[in-house]
Amino acid sequence: MTPFSPEVAHCQHRWGCQLPSPCSTATPFRFAPVHLSLRTSCPDPNPVVKNRDMAKLVYIGARPSQYDFLKSIPFYYRPQQKTRPKHFVMYAGEGIDVKEIQSDQNRIPRLYYRGEHRHDVTGMGRKGFQDKLNDSFKSGDLQAVRGTMSEIMTSVFEEVTSKDHRDSGGFSALESMVDVFLTSCLEDRAVLQSLATMASGEFSLSVHGSRVSAYAAMFANYHRLSQDDAHPLCMAGLLGDIGIVGIPEEIVLSDTRLEEGSDELAAFQAHPVNGADTLYSGGLDDMFTLAGVREHHERQDGSGYPQGMTEFTAKNGVKIGEVIAIADCLDILAHDNRPYRAAVGISGALSILKRDADQRKFDPDVHNAIVQGIAGQRKTKVRKSP
């Protein structure tokens, strides 16, 4: 066996033949020309990973919506072999578009990527969606804008709910709610203008906003809010960070936590109020949406910013800013990798938020209501505040 990587022996075919024989005598992987020939040309038509260690590696299912953006990581699939249920086979090697493979094979099996690539996948996916949205705005194709937003939001639903829940039709009401919401976005010039501004920037704000909006929609759907009451939640989630546009990159993507009392921190912490002002002057006048934007970094114990307020604006009993604050933290903690803070995934983020709720930074009832909403845990009771 000729090992070309620590965990598995590759043949020279970058698309993923894993068997040492008959390929082991071939040119070593790193010196080989890039073969775009597909599986049908492999000397072994059914390559299987033989290295025992492969079974121990962690693999994560990739969503089809990600395939377009993840060219720089390898994809794997699990052959339907009962005798080797834990073995994975490389499907598309690094640098190869899944579509190149698909065009030859006519169908894509369920694909996986290795756990160590999780954060690369998130970053590449966000950048890809942001670019796609920006291109759609530039070409004036609003249906494409809608399609991409819908893809992003659906990817959130798929990420946090069980397959059983989806298969049992748990998504249909949620999808209808999102559908109505997206229609209202496309009909509102102020919203489109704001979203286009966010999509043209550097920080994937339109993708982050769509994801926060998706969490808010799950909350609204689970608690049977009317479309009218769901609207400011989804809208404040979507546009909440527009005030970040224009803040220098070294502040927004700082390698270290911004220093207490610094001008940089003050500039960043002004984004909720600046964002609400920008939206209002752009023609968005729904007071609940604007309040949600303004209050989405406040905390009920007064430790938030920019005003340190302890009371949130509520519509029919729903504190919009607090719901968005929790949804926003959930997305950032789960997926945003920084030198001073590793992304911890959805369950890790929920644990951190639970701790914050226990310390009364968030209302425990609101926290629980969001957990129930996003997890679809319909049998879990909402914990009462003492």
Ligand SMILES: [Fe+2]
């Ligand atoms: Fe924010």
Ligand SMILES: [Fe+2]
């Ligand atoms: Fe945010």
